[in-house]
Amino acid sequence: MFPNAFMKPIRQSILALAFACAIPAANAVDLNCHGPANVESFHYAWKLRGGLSWIAGIMFPTTGVGELKTTYPSPGKNLIDSSLLITAQGKGGFYAYETQMDPSGARTLMTYHAYVWKDKSRKERTLFDYGSNVARLHKETPEKQWDKVDPIPPGSFHDVVSSIHYLRQNAANIHGPIATTIYSDGKSYPVIVRPAPRMVFSLGGQQIGASGFEVVDAPGGRKWPGGMKIWISDDARRIPFRIEIIQSMASLQLDLQSIDSCAFMQAAK
Numbered sequence: 001m002f003p004n005a006f007m008k009p010i011r012q013s014i015l016a017l018a019f020a021c022a023i024p025a026a027n028a029v030d031l032n033c034h035g036p037a038n039v040e041s042f043h044y045a046w047k048l049r050g051g052l053s054w055i056a057g058i059m060f061p062t063t064g065v066g067e068l069k070t071t072y073p074s075p076g077k078n079l080i081d082s083s084l085l086i087t088a089q090g091k092g093g094f095y096a097y098e099t100q101m102d103p104s105g106a107r108t109l110m111t112y113h114a115y116v117w118k119d120k121s122r123k124e125r126t127l128f129d130y131g132s133n134v135a136r137l138h139k140e141t142p143e144k145q146w147d148k149v150d151p152i153p154p155g156s157f158h159d160v161v162s163s164i165h166y167l168r169q170n171a172a173n174i175h176g177p178i179a180t181t182i183y184s185d186g187k188s189y190p191v192i193v194r195p196a197p198r199m200v201f202s203l204g205g206q207q208i209g210a211s212g213f214e215v216v217d218a219p220g221g222r223k224w225p226g227g228m229k230i231w232i233s234d235d236a237r238r239i240p241f242r243i244e245i246i247q248s249m250a251s252l253q254l255d256l257q258s259i260d261s262c263a264f265m266q267a268a269k
Contacts, residue, residue: 029203029241033262041261042068042240046086050250061088066254068240070165072263073103080105082161084243086252093117099161105169105265111159111183124186128152137186153188157181160228160245167193167213167230168238168265174213182215182224189224191215199231201241201256209234210241237264 035041044066070082080101087094093116100110107130114123124139130152137148158166163182167174177194196212210231217224227246233239243254 029201029256029258033259035261036071036074036263038072038074038263039261040068040070040072040263040265041259042256043258043260044068044243044254045257046252046254048250049253061093064088065257068161068164068243069261070263070265072265078103079109080165082165084161084164086254097159097161099159099165101162101165105162105165106156108157108159108162108183111162113160113185126183126186139186148186150186153181153183155181157183157188159183163193163215163228164230164240164243165265168232168240171211171213171232171234171238179218182226184224184226187222190218190221191224192218196229196231199242201231201233203233203239203241208239208241210239237262239264 046064046066048062064087066084066086068082068084070080072080080103081098082101083096083098085094085096095115095117096113098110098112099108101108108128110125110127112123112125115121122139122141124137126138127136129136133152135150135152137150139146139148157180159182174193174195177192180191180193181188182191183189193213193215196214198212199210200207201210202208210233212229212231214230215228217227225247229242229244229246230240231242233241239256239259241256245252245254
């Protein structure tokens with residue numbers, strides 16, 4: 001899920017900047033809807049969790065804020081753009097995921113991720129050319145840039161952000177394990193999407209039930225060195241109350257703090 005260039009110094013130092021552990025329900029969330037009618041904007045506070053997070057904290061930030069933003073089709077624009085921006089308050093640096101999907105949200109058209117931390121930076125964009133059945137990658141670091149062309153992963157697949165969209169859109173229809181593919185750092189990995197334990201969160205003084213889901217490495221094939229969990233409200237808004245992005249030694253847990261723009265997605269029936 002993280003670029004190899006970013007993870008290498010972490011592994012070398014036995015560190016990991018990542019995402020997750022479940023805790024009791026989050027504090028009440030402010031619902032302050034404004035902005036364009038086709039935009040969703042969820043704001044989070046994040047913290048590093050896990051057995052070795054205290055070691056990671058020596059080199060990397062352990063708390064900060066995040067925003068999950070989605071812009072839905074509007075007149076003259078027929079694609080879905082979604083992003084997850086994670087920053088460490090007062091310490092500079094960021095990690096960003098972006099994706100572009102077709103109007104149904106079923107097909108990932110572009111994936112992008114980038115990070116800046118101290119003297120390290122990297123960005124990578126992949127365009128999926130379905131007409132030619134190829135994925136066109138472009139990567140950049142301060143030292144170099146390069147391009148690569150690979151076959152598009154077979155079957156249905158998602159990147160980090162489009163998988164969040166997929167889970168929100170199909171939450172009511174996921175009752176057991178589903179085999180699919182996650183595309184991360186220019187590679188595709190077989191994964192399993194499955195239900196996780198439910199939780200209850202607070203929103204505007206109300207207690208709201210949320211269904212849990214997790215994306216885990218599938219047996220066989222290339223091993224995905226990551227994982228993800230998400231808790232989504234049971235109502236039609238499909239609010240992502242908590243997002244966990246997991247690595248082997250630590251995890252980053254994002255808990256919802258406010259909802260600024262409320263063009264809630266249309267969930268699948």
